Each structure stands twice: as structure tokens, then as C-alpha cells.
Amino acid sequence: MSESSILIVHPDRKTQRVVQRILGATGYRVNIADDIEQAIRLIGHHAPVLVVVDGSVVLSDRAEAFFDAAEARGTEACMTLLGNMNADDVPKILMRGAVTNLLVHQMPTLAEELTITAHKLLRRDLFGLDKYLLWGVDPRTAELKQGSDRAGLVEQVANDLRSAGQSPRVSSMAMLVTDELLSNAVHNAPVDANGNHFRRDWPRDQEVQLLPNETVKLRWACDARYVAIEVNDSFGSLDRKTILHALGKNDVRESGGGAGMGLALTYRSCDHLVFNLSPGRKTEIIALIDVRQSPTERLPASSYNVFVER
Amino acid sequence: MTSGNRFRIEERGPAQVALIGVIDENADLTTLPAMAQRGMLQLDLGGVTFINSLGVRDWIRLQAAAQAARVSLELCNVAEPIIHQLNMIIATRGTAKVTSFFAPYACDNCGREDSLIVDAVAHAATLARGQAPAMVCKECGAAMAFNDFPERYLAFLQRD
Numbered sequence: 374m375s376e377s378s379i380l381i382v383h384p385d386r387k388t389q390r391v392v393q394r395i396l397g398a399t400g401y402r403v404n405i406a407d408d409i410e411q412a413i414r415l416i417g418h419h420a421p422v423l424v425v426v427d428g429s430v431v432l433s434d435r436a437e438a439f440f441d442a443a444e445a446r447g448t449e450a451c452m453t454l455l456g457n458m459n460a461d462d463v464p465k466i467l468m469r470g471a472v473t474n475l476l477v478h479q480m481p482t483l484a485e486e487l488t489i490t491a492h493k494l495l496r497r498d499l500f501g502l503d504k505y506l507l508w509g510v511d512p513r514t515a516e517l518k519q520g521s522d523r524a525g526l527v528e529q530v531a532n533d534l535r536s537a538g539q540s541p542r543v544s545s546m547a548m549l550v551t552d553e554l555l556s557n558a559v560h561n562a563p564v565d566a567n568g569n570h571f572r573r574d575w576p577r578d579q580e581v582q583l584l585p586n587e588t589v590k591l592r593w594a595c596d597a598r599y600v601a602i603e604v605n606d607s608f609g610s611l612d613r614k615t616i617l618h619a620l621g622k623n624d625v626r627e628s629g630g631g632a633g634m635g636l637a638l639t640y641r642s643c644d645h646l647v648f649n650l651s652p653g654r655k656t657e658i659i660a661l662i663d664v665r666q667s668p669t670e671r672l673p674a675s676s677y678n679v680f681v682e683r
Numbered sequence: 684m685t686s687g688n689r690f691r692i693e694e695r696g697p698a699q700v701a702l703i704g705v706i707d708e709n710a711d712l713t714t715l716p717a718m719a720q721r722g723m724l725q726l727d728l729g730g731v732t733f734i735n736s737l738g739v740r741d742w743i744r745l746q747a748a749a750q751a752a753r754v755s756l757e758l759c760n761v762a763e764p765i766i767h768q769l770n771m772i773i774a775t776r777g778t779a780k781v782t783s784f785f786a787p788y789a790c791d792n793c794g795r796e797d798s799l800i801v802d803a804v805a806h807a808a809t810l811a812r813g814q815a816p817a818m819v820c821k822e823c824g825a826a827m828a829f830n831d832f833p834e835r836y837l838a839f840l841q842r843d
Contacts, residue, residue, distance in 0.1 A: 552735045577708035635736045668831040
């Protein structure tokens with residue numbers, strides 16, 4: 374067993390135990406802190422590879438000192454749980470622009486999200502929607518070679534889900550997510566040798582022929598828990614700052630305009646949005662729509678992860 | 684009037700048009716204000732199957748153009764994909780008046796899920812209380828439950 378450790382920072386004893394049981398399965402030693410000061414001391418002693426914190430920690434005055442301490446000791450990532458906070462607090466967390474992994478759901482979904490997130494980080498194996506689906510599910514694959522393929526692919530995903538018995542609401546959300554992610558991969562992802570997004574301002578109603586290295590890959594599947602939609606581009610130009618800015622966009626409710634609106638709408642149309650980034654090589658975005666829950670059981674907030682390959 | 688094969692505008696009567704299909708970058712909404720008569724235009728949105736972020740941008744421009752031309756928009760049979768945008772992005776609401784809309788209902792008895800039309804004028808008092816009107820299942824006759832949080836789904840009816 375590795376001597377590496379994981380640190381949980383949470384004021385609630387019951388949540389501490391639940392999270393400890395989930396993360397104990399990784400084989401790593403799990404330490405627990407009740408508050409941020411104790412957490413900073415433990416980071417100094419144990420140099421945890423992962424830190425799991427309650428949302429209240431992120432919003433506290435000492436958050437910066439806490440994150441600085443974790444970074445200085447080489448912590449791979451911090452995962453923030455909504456915990457005892459309200460879903461209405463999510464915009465405040467997003468506005469901080471520093472939280473790369475936010476898990477908003479309660480048990481049992483929390484166990485799935487936490488386990489997968491931890492294993493991806495600890496094993497440094499980030500890519501693929503398969504990690505979010507049950508064993509045996511065979512995702513469908515398609516390639517987008519020109520901009521006008523997008524409409525057909527969106528329709529194909531929707532038809533697939535409808536024929537599998539998914540509700541109009543789910544297929545409608547899947548259509549929006551697929552459309553926005555494909556559009557993002559065609560128009561926003563491509564960069565030239567100088568890093569300029571040369572296609573960002575092209576008229577969207579004109580045909581775009583993609584070169585072989587610009588081909589966009591789409592995969593989708595449903596395992597009766599999630600509809601999972603994955604879009605890949607081979608530019609790797611999307612960065613953490615752009616993502617967090619887009620997710621935190623308050624004005625999606627106000628203006629509906631500006632860069633990043635597609636990502637903001639995608640985030641608000643799924644239950645979990647995952648960004649797997651390999652800078653300069655590949656960007657993969659996975660959207661998960663939970664089909665187990667009726668709309669009245671869905672939280673008005675969604676989880677997200679930003680993983681960066683090292 | 685068509686844009687590709689995915690979107691079309693159908694004239695249904697004087698100052699009455701239906702938008703049908705996908706509202707995206709290919710759907711030209713700019714011609715709509717000119718179809719108004721006596722400062723009124725009724726848009727039937729029951730046939731809208733999908734709207735993406737670029738369609739939302741053009742929808743907001745339509746609202747602005749209508750206001751600039753002093754055209755009052757009345758939205759009827761508003762489809763669920765449009766309702767979701769009206770709820771997420773306040774600017775999409777403009778000053779348009781919604782007279783009827785589709786809403787999700789589910790039957791606890793037989794499990795049927797439906798998108799049912801709600802008359803916002805006839806049920807104005809109920810909707811003003813933040814409640815969804817009662818509906819009956821077409822399949823088994825049992826009472827259907829509103830299949831979303833009313834305060835979330837009906838937010839577009841609020842005037843800020």
C-alpha cells in the first residue's frame with residue numbers, strides 16, 4: 374500500500390465518515406480535518422496527493438492560504454463537495470474561479486463521482502467516457518468532417534435515445550449538449566501555430582471543411598444511469614481559465630451573449646460536465662445526463678471536473 | 684420561407700406565423716417583425732424542436748428588433764426547448780407575452796410522461812400562485828403530476 378495520503382476537510386462528522394469509506398477503497402491513507410486551520414497543519418505533515426473539501430472552505434477567508442499550502446506540498450488536485458451548502462451557493466463557488474473539481478450530488482451519486490474522480494487523478498488516466506459507464510456498454514462513435522455534419526449527428530444522437538425509450542426532455546438536453554460541444558470543437562478549438570483561434574469568428578452559417586487533423590470525434594452511450602456524450606478535438610487549446618470563466622458566467626441569465634455561452638449552456642443542461650485536457654494535443658469534453666432522476670429530483674446545479682494531463 | 688430543410692416560417696393568418704423546426708445559425712428570424720400588423724405579431728412556437736446558443740442569440744435580436752419597431756410579440760404553444768431558454772436566459776423573454784405553453788407532466792399511476800399544453804390566460808390565477816394546473820392522464824385517466832419544480836419551470840412567467 375502506498376504511503377501517499379488523501380485529506381478530507383469537512384465540519385460534519387457523518388460526511389467525514391461517508392467520504393472516508395469511499396476514498397478508503399483507493400488504498401491510500403485518509404486523513405481528516407474538521408476545519409481549515411487543522412487542514413493546513415495536516416497538509417504540512419502529510420503532503421496529501423488529493424484534498425477533498427467542503428464548499429464552505431472554498432468560500433472562507435482562509436481559502437487562499439489553504440490552496441497555496443496544498444499547491445506548495447504538491448497536491449495533485451482539490452475536490453470540492455457541495456456538502457451542507459445549498460445549490461444556490463454554486464454560483465458563488467464558480468465566481469471564485471479556482472475550483473477545478475466540484476461535486477454537487479449527495480449519496481449514492483456522490484460515491485460514483487468521488488470514486489471515479491479520485492481514480493482518474495491518482496492513476497493519471499483521464500480520457501474516455503467509459504469510466505463513467507457500467508461495464509459492457511458499447512458507445513457509438515461518429516466523426517465530424519465538415520461543419521454541416523453537425524446537424525445530422527445531433528439528430529442521430531436524439532433518435533438513438535428516443536428509440537431507447539428516453540424521454541423527450543432527456544433527448545432534448547442531449548441534443549443541446551451535443552450541438553454545443555460539436556460547435557465548440559469546430560469553431561473554437563482550432564488554433565494556428567501562434568495559438569490564434571483562427572476559426573472563432575467565422576460566420577457560423579457557412580460550410581467548414583475540416584482537414585484530417587481537425588476531425589472531431591463524437592461518442593455517446595446510455596447505461597440506464599447516464600446518457601454520456603463525449604466530444605474530442607486534436608488541438609488541446611481549451612484551458613482551465615477559459616473553462617472556469619465560462620462556467621462562472623453570470624450573464625448567461627442576463628445577456629445570453631459573448632464567448633463561452635455554449636459551454637455555459639452545456640453545463641446548465643447536464644448533470645456532470647468533465648473536461649479532460651492534454652494541452653496542445655487533445656481536448657475531450659464529456660457531458661453526463663442522469664436519466665434515473667425525474668426533473669423534480671434533479672438539483673438545480675451540476676458537478677464538473679477539469680482534469681489536466683501532466 | 685425555408686432555411687435548409689430544418690427550419691421554416693409558416694403564415695397562419697394575418698399577423699400569425701408558426702416557427703417550425705430547428706432554430707440555429709441557419710434560422711433567419713430577422714424578417715419576422717415586418718410580418719406584424721397593427722403593431723402585433725403572434726408566434727406559434729409549438730413546432731420548434733430545438734434551439735442552440737446561436738439560435739438564442741438570434742432570438743434575442745428578434746426581441747430587440749420587435750421592441751425597436753414597437754411590435755408586441757405574443758407567444759403561443761411555446762415548446763419546452765424554448766421554455767428552458769426563457770428560464771435560463773432572462774434576455775430571451777424580452778417583452779413578449781406568453782399565452783400558452785407546453786409543460787412536462789407525469790402519471791404516477793401508469794408512468795406515462797407527456798408534454799401538455801397549458802393555457803396561460805385561462806389558468807393565469809393558478810400560475811400566478813406558482814402552481815401548475817391539474818391535468819388528467821390520456822392513457823389511464825388518473826391525475827397527472829407536474830414533472831418539474833413549478834418555481835423553476837414557470838420562472839419565465841415572472842416579470843422582473
